[in-house]
Amino acid sequence: MTMSGSDPNWKDLSPAGREAAEKAFEMLSHYDGLTRAMQDDGRDVALTFADIYRYATDPLADLDHDQRRALARDPKLQDALERLLSKNVVYQFPRVAAASSGTVNEREGDGFRIKLKESRADADQVYVILMLDDHVEDLPVALMVKGEDGSYLKLPLPEIDGGTAQMLEASDSAIVQALRDVKTELYLL
Known part of the structure; x- marks a missing residue:
C-alpha cells in the first residue's frame, strides 16, 4: 500500500x-x-x-x-x-403434525394455506399456491423453508392479488420437495 x-x-x-x-x-x-x-x-x-x-x-x-x-x-x-427470522417472520408453519409421515401437498396455519397442485399442461410442473385469509394484515414477500438438515431455501413471492399468490415450479425442484417434506419448517417473510 x-x-x-x-x-x-x-x-x-x-x-x-x-x-x-x-x-x-x-x-x-x-x-x-x-x-x-x-x-x-x-x-x-x-x-x-x-x-x-x-x-x-x-x-x-x-x-x-x-x-x-x-x-x-x-x-x-x-x-x-x-x-433474525423470528423478528421478521409474518408467519411460521411448524413441521407437519407428528402423526403425518412422508409427504404432503397442503399446509394450513392460522390465516394461511399453502397448496401444491400439479399443472394440467405439464406434469413436470407444480403450482405453489399461497392463500391468505381476509384478516391477514401483513402481506408476506417471500417463502422460506428450513429442512431437517438445517438447510434453507427461499422463494420470492409474486404480488399477492385477492389474497392469493401463485408460482409455477418444477415438480422436482428443491423448493417443491422441501414444501412436501413433513419435517420441513416453513416461514412467510
Missing part, C-alpha cells in the same frame, strides 16, 4: 491516533490469523452476519452454494438466522 501526500503519516499522528492505529492493526492481524486458521481447517468463511441479515430481510437476496454449505454446518450462523 502506498501513501499519497494527503494520507496521514505515522510521524504526523497524535499519540491517541497512533494508539488507535496500533489497535486496528492488531485486530486486523488477529482476524487474518483466524481466517487462515479456518481455511486450514477446511471451514468456510464465505458467510458473514451481513449476508445472513440480508438473506433474512431481503426477499430477493439468496446465498450461493458455499454460503449454504457454511450455514448448514455452523450452528451459530443458524441461530443468528433463526433470531
